[in-house]
Amino acid sequence: MAKVAVIGLGIMGLPMAKNLVTAGHQVTGYNRSPEKAQELAQAGGTAAGSVAEAVKDAEVIITMVPDSPDVQDVVEGADGVFANAPKGALWIDASTIRPDVAVNLAGAAREAGIRPLDAPVSGGEQGAINAALSIMVGGEATDFEAAQEVLNGVGKTIVHVGPSGSGQTVKAANQLIVAGNIQLLAESVVFLEAYGVDTDAALKVLGGGLAGSKVLDQKGQKMLDRNFDPGFRLALHHKDMGIVTAAAREAGVTIPLGAVVAQLVSALVARGDGGLDHSGLFKLAHELSGGDEK
Template identity: 80%
Template structure:
């Protein structure tokens, strides 16, 4: 079935996701603050809108993919935002990664305005978005979730309803905690291997075949070996996500010492001006802490 979709936020993740929805046969109109991104969607067979109001006009499904909680609140609640212009009965899918409490609050306002809200953050990075192979953790009502399965299947492979509104964001916070910890430990392992003059490429290959193997190792290991940190997911965004994790854990009374440590390491990388690097660029601050600066013994 072809669904009329408004897609708001066409960044590193949003644009390939919107393109995949076009490829799946949906009618996709995109809006982005930088209009050239919407034009790139138009070139791929979608349509470009010059405002949120234009994008959501007549849309059956409205998707947001913006950087942070205040961005979601602005896109949804501002005078010229989604709630002011969306058709009652439309489904709102928020693929952004935001605070769980904000997800609950905005979902309630969306439902009061006649929309069907689903918080549905994703994991898989830029390559997962390009491949249409994202993992999607969804919070919301079962019937609303089931009604848009074809839309989710246009961008993801592992799609799970994890609970009521806000649950998707809670699971995504846990995801970001695990990913950050894996990146930090992988960086330390690479530095350890280099210090002993091991063939690091071969070492990562064999580690990847055992219990130490992970998608983080597969996708980020070579980037560390090459010291190549072009962004697939920027450190400044992971810094924001770790703030969500530590804040939510504090509110729940959960002790997360390892997450707190890696959150501080990510914060220090961002504060020194490297927030635009891929999150595997956490390697750089650990390298500097050890005083190795790319050297091997």
Template identity: 75%
Template sequence: MSNVSVIGLGIMGLPMAVNLVKAGHTVTGFNRSPARIERLIAAGGLGATSVADAARGADVILTMLPDSPDVEGVVSGPDGVFAHAAPGTLWIDASTIRPDVAQRLANDATAAGLRALDAPVSGGERGAIDGVLSIMVGGDAADFDAAGEVLGAVGKTIVHVGPAGSGQTVKAANQLIVAVNIQALAEAIVFLEAHGVDLDAALTVLGGGLAGSKVLEQKGRKMLTRSFDPGFRLALHHKDLGIVTAASREAGVVTPLGAVVAGLVANAVNHGDGALDHSGLFKGVLELSGRD
């Protein structure tokens, strides 16, 4: 088993770190909020005092951070991962960031003697807790093979999708599909409510047909009960759809539904709902429909 350091113990990072402990790895965690480190220690992990402390002595460093500047800030500079990790260390970035940034940081990692994979994940908090995340991995095939035990401890569907940056490109597509599905589900439930249909029965039968999806399974109940405690925050999906928009423009492709949903997500965030689960898009449909 490996010495694994996890930097970023948030909604996703902490359960991933705990699952690495359960798999038998020696896991050291670092987070800006010390309380999250204490939770990892309580689960059998270790705590680091800084990014540099976490990087030293690690065989594998996994970062799970909110955005491109956060990742760059942690890995670069005199106090960053690249300056303190030993040559040959495998760096796995599970964050969702811009593909071009992932490519550039992979080149920087290589120049520092490290091996880099961009490995964003899908499945939300529940998937992280259960260790069944879908992981799309960009980077060298040999490095992907070397990461097998670590990625296997946190994910179920783990696929090498191409060179550096490819994982982030596939994740952007994932976030586009998820956002459109959430919006469609929200509209469907408001439609059903307006007609007085038995909602539990309706979602059961819809889930068994072509309309069935992980989004329906995981987000339908949140909408029915108006409980939007975050498994994945709207503010982060807003950031991800910004990545989709920029990457689409760069590639010269059009994503009409993506543009509409990106606007609706931006509206929700601008109205103070950024901390809600992304199923909170339902609130916007209610408001546009004059319902509550």
């Protein structure tokens, strides 16, 4: 079993760290809010007071923080991962960031003697809790193989998708698909409710056909219940849609439906709904059809 450091113990990082403890790894965690690290300690891990302390003896370092600048903050500088982790350690960035930043940081990691993998995850909070995440991994094949045992502790579908940056590119596509599915599910629920259909029954039968999806399974009931407690916040999906629209423009690819959904997500964030679950796209779909929810 490995000595693992987990940097970032939020909605995703904390259950991932706990699952690694359950899998038998020696896990040290650091979070800017120290109570999260204490929660990991209560689950059998170790709390660290800094990034440097967390990674000093680590064989594997996992970072799970919100955005590209946050990753740069924890890996660069005198207190960062690159300056303090042992030579030869594996660095697995499970955050969702810009592919070009992932490529640049991978180069800097190699110069520091660290083996980098960009390994963003999909599956949301429940997938993290259940150790059932889908993980798309970019980096060297040999480093991917070396990370398998740790990745198996947090994920179910784990695929090497290419060189550094490829994991983030695939994740951008994932977020494009998810946002589109959530928006269409929201519009469908508004449509069904307008006709007085038994929506529970409707979603059940839709879920059994070609319209079925994990988005429908995980987000449909939240829409029916008007329960938008965050599993994955709209603010983060807004960031991710910015990543995919910018990357699509750079590649000369048009994503017309994705661009519309990106604007709908942006509108919700701009009006103060960024803390809601991304199923909160339902609120705007409902209001645009005359609903009075605020």
